[in-house]
Amino acid sequence: MPLFRSGLLLATLFLSACSMPIFQESQSTTTEKSISNDTIAEQKIQAEDTVVVISNDQLIEQLDAQKKLATNNFSELKNRVGSAPDMPKSWVAKESNSKDIRSDIQQFRTYVSKTNTGLAVLNERVDDRQKLAVKGDLIQIFLSDATITHNNVTFKAQPLVGQWVRGESRVIRLKDNILFENPKSEDLHITFSETYQLVVNNRIIATVNPHKEKNSASFNVTTFDDAGSIVGKLDYRVIGSK
Structure with a gap:
């Protein structure tokens, strides 16, 4: 009987010893979770207390960037389609209320988004004409002169020839010789608008008659930076439908 009681006591002590680490581990895990939750809560409070302040100078920079994008889209649509949505008006300055500046930024962002969509649709129309053109959709342009x-330098460009689709606008590089690396060069922007107008560097120089096979047009336009001039002549002919 004493032997049985001793065995029972030893078994009880053994079970108690085995259960103690498990209890301690559970306590440790609970404590770690509590600390982790407290840390996350503290970080959240700090993040909410952090306020990003944007100065009026920075807002004006954002506004100027949106204005530039809007102006580019307006010019491209005007040249390629013949018309473009009116640009938003803006009279704000650095001294203006930041709320007014933000409002103007949003107006120009909306305009840029709208005109981007218009340009995407236009590009699809141009692609369709390229694949299945009718008479007057394709012209061949020969820059004969x-x-x-520019910058106190004058040179004559090499003749160039290319094909334009109605609604297409491209920039070509004028050089005084055929060498790839050439210090004397200037860009020329040629557009064949959807309204059959030939536009060179944002200036209309002729209206193409789709029923007249050949014609020519002279031009005198400024360079992109308005610091020089380009004077020349384009010969063009309407390519028959495919």
């Missing part, structure tokens, strides 16, 4: 005056 061009004299560039």
Whole structure:
């Protein structure tokens, strides 16, 4: 009987010893979770207390960037389609209320988004004409003569020839020789608008008659930076439908 009681006591002590680490581990895990939750809560409070302050100078920079995008889209649509939605008006300055500046930024962002969609649709129409053109949708342009005056330098460009789709606008590089690396060069922006107008560097120089096979047009336009001039002549002909 004493032996049985001793065995029972030893078994009880053994079970108690085995259960103690498990209890301690559970306590440790609970404590770690509590600390982790407290840390997350503290970080959240700090994040909410952090306020990003944007100065009026920074807002004006954002506004100027949106204005530039809007102006580019307006010019491209005007040249390629013949018309473009009116741009928003803005009279704000650095001294203006930040709320007014933000409002203007949003107006120009909306305009840029709208005109981006218009340009995407236009590009789809141009692609369709490229694949299945009717008479008047394709013209071949031959730059027979061009004299560039820029930064006190004057040179005559090499003749160039290319094909334009109605609604397409491209920039070509004018050079005084055929070498790839050439210090004397100038960009020329040629557009064949959906309204059959030939536009060179944002200036209309002729209206193409889709029923007249050949014609020519002279031009005198400024360079992109308005610091020089390009004087020349384009010969063009309407390519028959495919």
